[in-house]
Amino acid sequence: MNWDIIQGKWKQLKGQAQEKWGELTNDDLDQIDGNKDQLAGKLQEKYGWTKEDADKEINDYFRDK
Template sequence: MNSDQVKGRVEEAKGKVKEGVGKLTDNDRLRAEGKADQLAGKTQAGYGDAKEKVKDAIDRH
């Protein structure tokens, strides 16, 4: 697992917590920030996943 995958998944988790707190406190801004953090995390994790696949393909050949 590379650093982009780890950072992305951590960001996703933080976003889920933020969104949950936003829902509990009825704070639309916090809820929106949480959703944005989740999207950013998914994007970064996806980039990390792609890097890992390329690295694995290169290592196999």
């Protein structure tokens, strides 16, 4: 899915994102506000992933949304 569409639907998708990545808080998701780079940064922080791993995880998850 195009990331512009994800940003537009972020309020609807953030609940699904929190189910997928349970370490992310509501405050984290509100701060991210659909920004892919911020989401990747939070995933790196919470899970200890590299930027490449976080980007792959995000792309894999949102590919079918």
